[in-house]
Amino acid sequence: MKSKLPLALLILMGIFGITSRFIPHPGAEALNAYLRDTLLRIISAFALILGLGNLILRHWSKIKKKEENYGSSYVLLISLTVTAIIGLFGGTSGEGILPTRIGEFSFDVNTLYDKVMIPLGATMFSLLAFYMASAAYRSFRAKNTLAFLLLASAFIVMLGQVPLGQALWSELPSVSHWIMTVPNTAAKRGIDLGITLGVTATLLKILAGIERSWLGGGS
Amino acid sequence: MRRFGHLLVPLLLCTLWLPAQAQAPPGGVTAKDTPSDDGSSITVAWEPAPGARGYRIERAAAEEAFETVGEAEADQRRFEDTGLPQDVPFRYRVVTLGAGGFEAASPPTAPVMAQPQWFNFDLFGVAFACVAFAGVVVWYIARARRGEKLFLRRIAGLDAVEEAVGRATEMGRAVLYIPGTGYISDIATVASMNILGEVAKKTAEYGTKINVPNRDPVVYTVAREVVKNAHIEAGRPEAHDPNSVHFVVEYALAYAAAVSGIMVREKPATNLFLGYFAAESLILAETGASTGAIQIAGTDQVTQLPFFVVACDYTLMGEELYAASAYLSRDPLMVGALKGQDIGKFLFLLLLVFGSIASLIFGIDAGWLLATTGY
Amino acid sequence: MRVSNWMNIDRRWIFLAMGLAIVVPLLLPMRLPMGVQEPTQGLFDAVDAIDPEKQCLLISSDYTPQTEAENHPMTVALLRHAFARRIPVISVVLYIEAAGLIDAAVKQVMAEFNARATTHADSIIYGRDVAFLGWQPPPIVPILSMGESITGIYPVDFYGTPSDSLPMMARIQDYDDVGIVAALSSSSSPLWYVMFAQTKFGVPVGAGCTAVMAPDFYPYLETGQLSGMMGGMKGAAEYEVLVERNFGITDRARANEGMGSQSIAHVVIMAFVVVGNIAFFATRRKEGQA
């Protein structure tokens, strides 16, 4: 029962999922629309609470035990609570019962998203420019043939992207385009074809009850 | 002038009449319910009329007049009338648009109704491929079940997992396990949960700490069970720390920020990045590299593989990640399924080689085998 | 310092070098000679071929501020090109986040041209030469509905003016009056225009995309479904060069300024790779001798 019922539901839903692409009948389409837009959306919304419970308890205990850097846990808990309250009661852009505007200064969740999350996220993202440099420096060493190939093709494509490369050799952008469209395409295709088979085989293993890690492993 | 008047009028009429006479209506007009659809369209087909500059397609419901539903170019042979109600009969006719504005309409077709179908035959090839491949996999699983031994080659990245856990034990530091930023329904995450089980068993045996931060709350729930059960299986339930698996945040960049923080503050000896990854891959792998940890990554996201290859010690590429469950557990059924995958790849190889040969040497187009719409 | 010590320099020196490579060219703009690649030329030619008396240019700016550095110069360059040839421009956004940026861009480029204008006919006038129709959700709806009626789906412009009161909209009704749709995007919006607007209404589509997305778009260029493309900041810079070369417009070319940072950053990375390799081989030879 403890794993048979979930597995049975999984198989049933798996069949709905697989067949949905093959059945054009409006009845089947309506069923799939219901599953996707109502049932699964509602279910996944509830899952967040599981995670939040864990996060809050974890940081609460850090504060209580006065672990190292426990001050940051205050930042996390306060910002979470404040944002959630503003969002739940103030509406997404200030249409709720909680006022989210003082004079011309508004602080509804959409504004918080634009003015707090976007700068933080964009800056995290921009760290990648720096990390690409340090990763290239450390790893692009011609230790063997394969490493040399990796380095050489990266070098050519990098050079082909900037005006300097064109100035050195006018054909460089074409060479870099060739690398992107011929060897790169071939490698990606080969890997993708294998992945499809792996995905299908894994699904079969899940349906057959061989692959049980989603049940938490064990027996 | 007046003498010729009686001649002029029929002459004029003739010049008007002649091209129109020459302008034939399209022949063989048929209207059929469009196959493999949801019952909202009818396909009209016709034979070309010589000299046509285009066609106009007209439709009439029972007892009503014909009205235009669309136009087609001179080289078109069919037209799909969409957005129709189901099970309502319509008649169609096709009008040739000739030179000089002359038109000629075909006789109306018999009434036809749009009806929904239960199977999309355009995707017959896809369905066949899915079923055929499933058959191959099931066949090999059955063979494994009968006790047949199947060979599995070495996968360096997976051998390294054990070594990496060992190193963390020697150094007395933790293993950081990142199950990716995907959902539980991503196959990469499923594979990752499987590897997590094996890794957690090893850490339980050695008494090494394991830290598993999660981006998805459902994956978090599963990972928690996986780690707990691994401790039970290893016979060390008392060593299980319920705080070792924890949820962080759903937003992937915030998750990357938090995990970077964990790496520099707790300095785990081993970082394992296994699962689905997007752009955060290099943020995680580079921060990890700066702390001197031994790093093993694996993902089926081909666009992220280059970054892992550059920044990690070992990388499991695509299918190697899925193969991990069979490789680490040596469960014969899993190995059987893997053998089935190999047969699938072999069939792909054959199709590509013989398809290309057939086309290049014999001029036979094998592409139709791989068509996904309308054939 | 011995060569072999370069093997493991502190990566913070690399970060510092990268930071300087990006910031200094922004502060001291420099111009590098730039060749123009085929996809960019294709888009330029397609826009240039529009007959200003008959058709207009539709710019759909579908990016968020996060990819501003790549996508925004594209909008500006296209506006300059269209204004220089007096091609009427309709500007829309599929995502609300871009609205503020586009409003600013339209005003900025209008101001540039009007600063040079001497007569009323010479100036760029809102409503006669350009209209910013703003945003209508969800994205697919305006893409499809503009085939029926542009003013129908955008009843008012971004500033709240009824759009059928704008003089230019009297002769621009639907995609038939659009010479080309230029979809500038950090996602797949150019492909949506191809799939929904081009297949149904036959309107030509051109793309502007981020560098990461560019490889996905090449197949559509080869089939001609996309008339042309600006790929990433480099594509934008090439378009700026084309506009400058053909119309002598020398206003600030952001992408070209950005390409200064790009070039130096690329060179810095490559220089570090070279140094790393020299150090690597030097160390290896030394170990071989020992």
Added chain:
Amino acid sequence: MSAEVVWVWVGAFLTLCILSFLYRDNPFYRFGEHLFVGVSNGYFVAFMFHRVIRPVMLEPFWGAVQTAGESGLSWELFNPIAPQNFLLIIPGLVGCLYFTRFIPGTQWMVRIPIGIFMGYYTGLSVPAYFEGTVFPQMRGTLVTQSDFSAAAGSSSIDGIWALVVLLGVLGTLSYFFFSREHKGIWKVGAKTGIVFVMVGFGASFGFTVMARVSLAIGRFLFLLRDWLGVIS
């Protein structure tokens, strides 16, 4: 000071907090990081409530209650795909099964919503992979006469490149054979495959540099232009 100015200062401060991580971990980064996690979680709570729970579940359910109050019960109110119905309580109850994790003895029930979610989406992905990846990619890999023909807009060099792509795909596929030792023909195949993979990965890396530098330029433009105003 206008609201816009306040937010620019906030944005600049947070940008610098994160950038400071490049030097080393420090209290500013820790602040930015924890704020990021906190605000994102709070945002997701609001988002899930206002975009999912309220419009998809609560409002239609409440609508059904009101309709029942006005005009009595009808079968239509129990039609799961009707815009207003009582059966919306079921997805809600299934969602609540996630909380059984906290109740001893019922913990296994958490697998029910997981199984439902996972079954549908993994099922969906199989035909999608075959239709979206295998069929078009295989079709694109097959070498045909038109790859060589000038009539189809190709030249013989294009045909040769098509053959090279085919060779690369075959090699990469053979690298991923797990039930064969890399020996003999398989060794040749796998070696060819890994050569293509390395060249391809290098190219992808090199190609992405520009996009990432663009992101950094975007951030520095924000700092130098919007915040400091040193460039126009």
